[in-house]
Amino acid sequence: MASEDEINLLVIVVDVNPIWWGQQAQREPEFTLSKCLDAVMVMGNAHMAMTRTNKLAVIASHCQDSHFLYPSKSWRGGDSGAEDASSSGDGKYELLSIANNLIAEEIRNVMSKTEVRGNSTDTLLAGSLAKALCCILSIKTVYSFQHLRHVIKAAEDCALQYMNFMNVIFAAQKQNILIDACVLDSDSGLLQQACDITGGLYLKIPQKLALAQYLLWVFLPDSEQRSQLVLPPPAHVDYRAACFCHRNLIEVGYVCSVCLSIFCNFSPICTTCETAFKIQLPQMVKPKKKKLKQST
């Protein structure tokens, strides 16, 4: 049993990319962002209900920014108690009802403020992860900790966030923070790496409708309990590097000794740092010319 000082913090990062979700709503009207958020709330409630010392945080990852849905800055525990009491007529644990209401309110705010911008269509996932990391670490100093971060991702990887992403992943690894990933649409190499490095679970869900079930089954147990359970095995992670010239994933390549840039073909000058290289080619053996004696 967890002692009073141990806090189990679950941070859920939800990808609310409006473009993807809008398209998804048109593709599959049964499973929309609302459904997704409901499933997330179920998981959050379950987590909080398991132990009193469990805590929850929810972050919405947008293409413009990342936003804390819960706990929100505008929440004051005592003041809004009267409001919430009316909606919790079903005898729910107050904390759960407050959390749900807050999340709903915040996501409504976030989505209503969405502006249409053509240039930034990618989810700022690295930023959200960094915020989650900060959130965890800010509490870490006070309490002793077990923590999980769970990412629900919808859209594709953004190549531009690669550096930030990797930094966040390594920071999480240093702090013993697990990153789990639940991917709805397409496989994400970055998240696979993140889960592999930090020791979390990566899952691509075949059925979006059963999201809640997957969340509760796979991701709700914390790291200690997971060792007792039979869970989906970790996927094979593609750690191949991409060459700098074509962005192909290569297994064997040429690396410049000065700037460490990777190429798939040898070139005498490194295009990144402009260092000239000389490679000793095998000596060409000139065929001996046999003097033909011309017989006269």
Place this chain on the structure above:
Amino acid sequence: MASLSEEVLLVVKKVRQRKQDGTLYLMAERIAWGPEGKDRFTVSHLYADIRCQKISPDGKAKIQLQLVLHTGESTTFHFSNESSALKDRDAAKELLQQLLPKFKKKANKELEEKNRMLQEDPVLFQLYKDLVVSQVISADEFWANRLGDINNTDPAPYNNKQEVGISGAFLADIRPQTDGCNGLRYNLTADIIESIFRTYPAVKQKYSENVPHNLTEKEFWTRFFQSHYFHRDRINTGTQDIFSECAKQDEKGLKSMVVQGVKNPLVDLLSLEDKTLDEGYGVSSGPPSTSNLNRSVKESSNAAIIKRFNHHSAMVLAAGSRKGETPTDQASETSSTDGNSRDSDFFQPPVRLQEAIEYEDLQRKNRPKTVALNLKKSDRYAHGPVPLLSQHYTTSQDIINSVNHIRHEMVNYKPNLTQVLSSTAATSAIAALSPGGVLMVAGAQQAINQMVPTEVQGELKHLYAAAGELLRHFWSCFPVNTPFLEEKLTGHLEEMLQTAYSKFHIWQTRRMMRKT
């Protein structure tokens, strides 16, 4: 004795010595006299041996030149040429005057050296007394081991004494005392005399020219102090003073000093002068206060005093820096009379400045030279291993539509947590997640219900149902409104849960033991 290879500087005929007619020869290193008709010298003295020369006074009939040696001997030459005796004698005297000082030092040096050694080392002195004075060893033998070759080596290592500088106030220290009857008494010590000679080489030259031939020392100094040269704060009237030449020389020296300028810019005294605004704060030009004539007189007398003070200070400084220069070197002395030290060349000030502003431990350490990394396309590193091809593009219309749609959807969002999961979806998910399911590819290929025996499955189902029932009871107690519910929770239910837990635990251990 007569070596013809010697350079002959002067030949004087008709010189009598000891009532004999002969010729006087002055060579490079010695003076010699040979009687007429004979080609060898009967009298020959090295300049080094001559202590001093004397001449007979002008009025006398006989024109004579006497050489006094260090040993005390004296030789007298009588110039008997009717027409040119005086001239000859003077010529000889002049030459000797120039030559003697050169050799004087060398002769004295040895004796000086010996004296110094004896004085400094009391043991040596005692030894000398014991051995040489009592004639056990001759003096030459005694000094043979000790002196070495003084004549050849540089006297610098023996010159342990520091040179004494000249006090700038040495002239002022000669305070004249009133003699009672309208006269002044000057007390001159040897130090003061030496200071005067060192500071004013011109005076020294005059001294050596005139004493002891024309004037006695007393007379010389009397003349000196009486001269306008000494009391200079006036315009030079060009009197028949023997010191008027000195004054002219000093003027020349001053001029050359001014021309040379300041060699060491770090000692820039010009910048220290006060720059005051004139009357009228520099705006208006004040009326000329005095007439031009007055001004010129006043100015010239002031200028004369100032000039004299400057010159005096410059000479004192120059004398301190001059080391071992011979007084015959008069021509170059005027050029060396600037007060600045000769060592400060133009190249020194920058060096001194550098020394003043640079500190060695603040300098950057000499690290091995490195080559900078020159990256042209550093954004390549930031790109992740995402293949470029796999991007699908959305049209702007798509974007707008999507955003509007989602906004519309989420405006009225209300969580509906009871309708999250349908049982069919749940069961299919569970099936996928169970061993043998879609997602459990790497795990056991069998379905789990084939791995676990039937009876265990049955028992587990019962246990699960019982636990579920208890939980339902537990959750129905909330919210705790009545004391009944509270009592049920804390007492009854807890007991039940404990029982259930222990039951499960027993079952588990039984199963584990069976397995093993």
